[in-house]
Amino acid sequence: MTRDWWKHLLLILGVIVVIAPFYMMVSYSFKSPGEIDRGEGGFFGRQELMVDERCVVRRDPSRADITAAAPRFPGQNDRDIRDALVAEAETDCSMRPVVFNYTMAFTEAPLLRYLMNGIIVTASIFLIQVVVALPAAYALAKLKFWGRDAVFALVLFCLLIPVHAIALPLYILLAKLGLTNTYAALVVPWTISVFGIFLMRQFFMTVPDDLIDAARMDGMSEFAIVWRVMLPTAIPALLAFAIFSIVAHWNDYFWPRIVVTGNRDLFTPPLGLREFKGGGDGSFFGPMMATATVIVTPLIVAFMLAQRRFIEGITLSGMK
Amino acid sequence: MAGLSIKNINKRFGETEVLKGVSLDIADGEFVSLVGPSGCGKSTLLRIIAGLEEQTSGDVQIGGASVAGQRAADRNLSMVFQSYALYPHLSVGENIAVPLRMRRMNTLQRLPLLGGVMPGKTRRAEEIAKEVTHAAEILEIAHLLDRKPGQLSGGQRQRVALGRALVRDPAAFLLDEPLSNLDAKLRVQTRAEIAQLHRQLKATFVYVTHDQVEAMTMSDRIAVMMGGRILQCAAPETVYDDPDRIEVAEFIGSPKINLLPVELSETGQVHLLGEPLSLTTGRRTKAVGSLGLRPEALFLTDSNAPLRGQIVHTENLGSELFVQVEVNGLGSRITFRTTPDKRASLAQGATVGLDFDADKALIFDAIGARVRDTHSTTTSKTEVA
Numbered sequence: 001m002t003r004d005w006w007k008h009l010l011l012i013l014g015v016i017v018v019i020a021p022f023y024m025m026v027s028y029s030f031k032s033p034g035e036i037d038r039g040e041g042g043f044f045g046r047q048e049l050m051v052d053e054r055c056v057v058r059r060d061p062s063r064a065d066i067t068a069a070a071p072r073f074p075g076q077n078d079r080d081i082r083d084a085l086v087a088e089a090e091t092d093c094s095m096r097p098v099v100f101n102y103t104m105a106f107t108e109a110p111l112l113r114y115l116m117n118g119i120i121v122t123a124s125i126f127l128i129q130v131v132v133a134l135p136a137a138y139a140l141a142k143l144k145f146w147g148r149d150a151v152f153a154l155v156l157f158c159l160l161i162p163v164h165a166i167a168l169p170l171y172i173l174l175a176k177l178g179l180t181n182t183y184a185a186l187v188v189p190w191t192i193s194v195f196g197i198f199l200m201r202q203f204f205m206t207v208p209d210d211l212i213d214a215a216r217m218d219g220m221s222e223f224a225i226v227w228r229v230m231l232p233t234a235i236p237a238l239l240a241f242a243i244f245s246i247v248a249h250w251n252d253y254f255w256p257r258i259v260v261t262g263n264r265d266l267f268t269p270p271l272g273l274r275e276f277k278g279g280g281d282g283s284f285f286g287p288m289m290a291t292a293t294v295i296v297t298p299l300i301v302a303f304m305l306a307q308r309r310f311i312e313g314i315t316l317s318g319m320k
Numbered sequence: 321m322a323g324l325s326i327k328n329i330n331k332r333f334g335e336t337e338v339l340k341g342v343s344l345d346i347a348d349g350e351f352v353s354l355v356g357p358s359g360c361g362k363s364t365l366l367r368i369i370a371g372l373e374e375q376t377s378g379d380v381q382i383g384g385a386s387v388a389g390q391r392a393a394d395r396n397l398s399m400v401f402q403s404y405a406l407y408p409h410l411s412v413g414e415n416i417a418v419p420l421r422m423r424r425m426n427t428l429q430r431l432p433l434l435g436g437v438m439p440g441k442t443r444r445a446e447e448i449a450k451e452v453t454h455a456a457e458i459l460e461i462a463h464l465l466d467r468k469p470g471q472l473s474g475g476q477r478q479r480v481a482l483g484r485a486l487v488r489d490p491a492a493f494l495l496d497e498p499l500s501n502l503d504a505k506l507r508v509q510t511r512a513e514i515a516q517l518h519r520q521l522k523a524t525f526v527y528v529t530h531d532q533v534e535a536m537t538m539s540d541r542i543a544v545m546m547g548g549r550i551l552q553c554a555a556p557e558t559v560y561d562d563p564d565r566i567e568v569a570e571f572i573g574s575p576k577i578n579l580l581p582v583e584l585s586e587t588g589q590v591h592l593l594g595e596p597l598s599l600t601t602g603r604r605t606k607a608v609g610s611l612g613l614r615p616e617a618l619f620l621t622d623s624n625a626p627l628r629g630q631i632v633h634t635e636n637l638g639s640e641l642f643v644q645v646e647v648n649g650l651g652s653r654i655t656f657r658t659t660p661d662k663r664a665s666l667a668q669g670a671t672v673g674l675d676f677d678a679d680k681a682l683i684f685d686a687i688g689a690r691v692r693d694t695h696s697t698t699t700s701k702t703e704v705a
Contacts, residue, residue, distance in 0.1 A: 213372050214405035218484070219393035219422035232409035 025296075028289035032097035036285050047096050055093035061085040097286060104287035105294060109275035110264070115294070118269045121186045121256075122249045128191040129245055130238065137200035138226045142212055152201070158194040164254070171258055181266060185259035190249060196241050203237035204230060239306055247299055269295040322383030322491040323348040323524060324369060329378035331364055331548075338364050339375070340548040346492075348383075351518050351525040352553075353535035356545035357571070362528045365545070366494050369526065371395045382491050393422075398485035402497040404477045406469040406484075413452055413465035416483045420448045423488065455487040458520070475506045482517070492524035499534060511537055532572050536560070544568045561680075566688035569612050575642055578618070578654040580627075582611045582683070584691070590683065593649050597626055599678050602693035609691060612682035615642060618656035618674050625673025627654070632668070636660055645672060 023043075028036055031045035061069070066081050073081045095103075105111055139145070140152050170189050171180070179185045207230065215225045231238070253270040260266045272295070276288035324346040331339040338361045346352045354362040367373040369380055371392035380387050387395050398419070406415050421430060424447070429438045456462040459479045469477055478498060485493055498514075499507045515538045518525050529535055535542045536556045543553040544567075552564045563569040569577045583591040584607045588600040592611060618627075629647040641660045644653045656674060658666075666672070678696030685691050 208403055208405065210401040210403045210405035211407070213367075213370075213392075214399065214401055214484075215407075215418075216372060216392045217370060217397065217399045218419040221393075224422075229407060232407070235409075 022296075025289045025292050028285050029101050029293045030098045031286060032100070033284070033286055035097070045097055047098060049094045050097055050100060051090050052093045052095065052100060056086070056089050059085075059089035059093070061089075101286035101290040102294075104284065105290040108284075108287060109272050109291070111269075111272055111291060111294060113265065114267050114269045114272040115298075117266060118250055118295075120183065121268055122246050124183070124187045125190045125249050126242060126245050128187070129193040129196050129241075132192050133196035133200050133241075134231060134234075135223070135226050136197045137204050138222075138230055140197070140201045141204035142207075142209070143222070155194050155197050155201075159198060167255070167258060174259060180259050181261060181263045183266065186256055186266070186268070189255070193241075193245065196245065199241050200234060200237060203234050207233055243303065243306065246302070250295075250299060323350070324492055324526065325381040325384070326365070326369065327379045327381070329365065329368060329380070330376045331361070331368060331373070332376045338548055339368075342378070342545075342548070342550055344543055344550060344553060346524060346526065349522045349524055351515075351527065351538060351540045353527045353529060353539040353542045354545055355529055355532055355535040355542055355571070358530055360545045361548045362530075362545045363496055366399075366496055366526060366528045370397055370399050370494050396491045397494055398488065398490040398492075399494040399496065400478075400481045400485050400498045402500055404469075404481040404498075404501075406477060406480055408469055411466050411468055412461065412472070412480050412483075413449075413456070415469065415480055416452045416455055416465075416487050417448050419484060419488045420451060424448065451487055452483075455483045458486070458517070459483050474502050475510065478502060478510065482514075486517070486521065486523075490523070492526060495525065495527045497529055498527075499529070500531070507534075514538060533574065536572070542572075544571060546571070563612075563682065564690050566610060566612065566684040566690075569682060569684070573614060575615055575655045577682075578613045578615070578656075579684075580611045580613065580647075580650065580652075580654070582609050583607070584609050584683075584685075590694075592626060595626065597678075598697045599681060599683075600695050600697055601683055601691050603685075603691055608686050610684045610688075612684060613654070613676050614680060615655045615657040617677045617680035618654070619676070620656075620658065620662070621673050621675040623673075625675050627674040627676075628671065629654075629674070631666055631670050631672060634663070634666060634668070636663065641666070643672075645674065 027043050027045075030043070030047075031041050032048070032050045034050075035041035035045045061082055065085060066078050069081055069085055073084060076084075140148060140155070174180050174185050174189075179188070211229060211233075212225055215229045220228060250268075251270060252268070256266075256268045256271050260268075260271065269291075273288060273291055276284040276291065324344075326342060326344040326346075329339050329342045330337070342361075342365055344352070354365060356362050364373060368375045371387065371390060371394075382395060382397070407418065410418070424444050425435075425441070426438075429435045429441045429444065431438075435441055452465070453462060456465055459482055461476060461479045461483060464472065464476060464480070469480065472480065478501075481498065495514075499510055502510060511534055514525075514527075518538070527535070527538065539556055541553055542556050542559045543550045544559060545551065546567050552559055552568045554562075559568060559572050563572065566579070570579070580592060582597070584601060584603060584605070585591060586604055586606050588602060588604055590597045590599040590601060590609075590611065597611075627645075627647050627650075629645040629650075631643055632646045632653060633644040635642040635644075638660065641658050641663060642655050643658060643666055644655050646653055654674075678694075681694065683691040683694050
């Protein structure tokens with residue numbers, strides 16, 4: 001134990017580096033703008049009542065409001081009535097910073113819509129990836145056909161191509177097809193995952209041939225073998241792939257930013273963060289961090305649920 | 321049920337010729353073992369019969385009809401694999417039901433959730449469940465139907481694999497070394513059970529094994545394969561007592577047959593170590609050959625022994641005793657069988673004389689073919705205590 005202290009120290013440092021941004025994100029999502037600017041208030045902030053200036057401005061009383069409110073304030077002149085109304089608005093618009101941040105996150109931008117888009121896009125991508133990758137991986141691992149090794153070499157080659165290198169041609173292709181600003185533009189380029197094919201192929205190599213022959217004897221077609229035999233045995237590997245795929249596309253900022261140019265209805269969650277980007281009146285870090293927290297929470301929950309099987313899937317080499 | 325007929329099958333994997341013109345007829349209800357050392361092509365032959373592998377040339381007929389170009393699934397054969405090949409995600413009952421589900425239900429009825437509401441599904445499912453239970457009862461695994469294969473012992477998995485094979489009443493059963501993953505004791509027990517199952521089902525069985533004991537104990541006929549050919553296909557006792565070739569004689573029998581170099585003279589006289597034996601053959605040419613003697617064909621003798629040597633090792637199996645003797649002038653060991661009560665006189669290093677039963681002597685020529693029509697020239701000798 002004592003001999004290994006430096007390993008633990010190293011790990012702890014690593015943990016701090018990884019955790020720190022998350023800590024900041026969650027902490028900022030609790031604090032008032034003043035506390036964020038001044039860097040005070042600890043993790044939760046003091047949670048003192050704060051006044052939402054923009055809310056007060058929106059409720060600035062007009063001439064008609066003052067006339068309408070006159071019966072409530074008998075014997076006072078217009079100036080006093082106006083002051084009283086502003087004071088009322090200030091009380092109504094004051095709230096705890098945490099409430100302010102999270103309400104802003106959901107009201108300032110249609111965050112629920114963005115989350116919904118995120119689910120539609122990542123789920124479609126993952127499902128189509130599986131539909132493509134499993135049969136391909138099965139063929140590459142278990143069927144004998146002319147050119148199989150060449151095809152597998154191509155798969156390996158494609159693993160080496162970075163997304164950004166082909167982003168422009170892809171964009172032009174989609175634009176010429178008139179597909180920009182559609183769900184298709186967000187989904188289609190990712191449907192064939194060479195990483196998925198590679199990962200599943202490696203897993204299928206470990207499945208005994210006898211099992212496939214038994215399925216053939218039992219009357220299954222090759223497609224039935226893929227879905228009824230290979231898929232259930234490959235669940236751990238598939239789960240590992242699911243995490244890679246879902247995390248990558250849920251968090252993707254680059255591609256949606258390129259193909260979704262005008263239509264805010266198609267924004268994915270990371271694009272939603274842009275709503276709070278600093279404009280003329282400065283950045284809204286509190287709501288921005290609240291949005292970020294809302295965006296990553298589903299992933300963290302999913303990972304926690306799948307953690308055991310995920311690690312199982314990554315350490316495939318250890319299983320038989 | 322149906323007979324199988326294999327006609328002149330050739331199989332090449334690239335340059336290597338695995339099967340060289342194999343022909344075999346298997347009658348309806350017969351139990352035939354394909355036995356041979358590993359790499360002799362017996363598993364390949366079985367896979368060709370099953371339709372999992374395609375022959376380079378030749379024809380397979382099931383029940384008189386050629387199955388050329390038919391998928392494995394359409395041949396109505398059942399196969400039991402060495403590794404059992406059970407579906408790990410399905411329970412025992414579901415595993416056994418798979419062949420029936422695939423044949424009797426259509427694609428829609430097999431759908432995971434939607435299938436439940438398809439017309440006719442319930443009736444079929446009940447039928448299948450009944451047959452699965454029946455098969456499980458035959459194999460005494462009815463209490464395991466809800467378990468997953470991972471929770472079963474090797475022997476139980478083996479029964480489930482058998483259950484999956486027999487549930488659908490196939491034309492023939494193909495078994496590919498089904499006992500080789502079991503421990504020795506269970507193997508003996510399961511051996512008897514498979515033979516029993518064969519009698520009960522009266523089905524055609526083709527059984528691949530490298531273990532000659534399994535082949536000997538279960539089969540109606542044994543096909544001994546070596547180097548891509550069937551060397552001999554006959555009843556177990558014929559293969560043992562009357563082998564056609566030296567390779568067959570060597571492969572069948574444990575301990576192995578003793579082979580001694582002999583010379584055949586023009587008169588047909590057989591000479592061992594230069595001395596004439598009381599044995600002649602019908603062959604009238606001078607040649608060298610081998611004399612094959614099973615351990616039980618040899619017996620101890622005092623007088624006039626054609627073989628003399630020192631005892632180098634004894635193995636007492638309780639019911640019988642195998643003694644290895646280093647033969648003088650031969651430089652090789654031979655093994656003979658006797659009863660354990662002789663042990664006292666068979667100390668290590670003792671010199672003993674051995675004679676053999678001329679009727680049981682097997683003569684092979686230089687290329688390993690059997691030389692038949694051998695005759696004993698003297699009356700048989702009596703065994704000396």
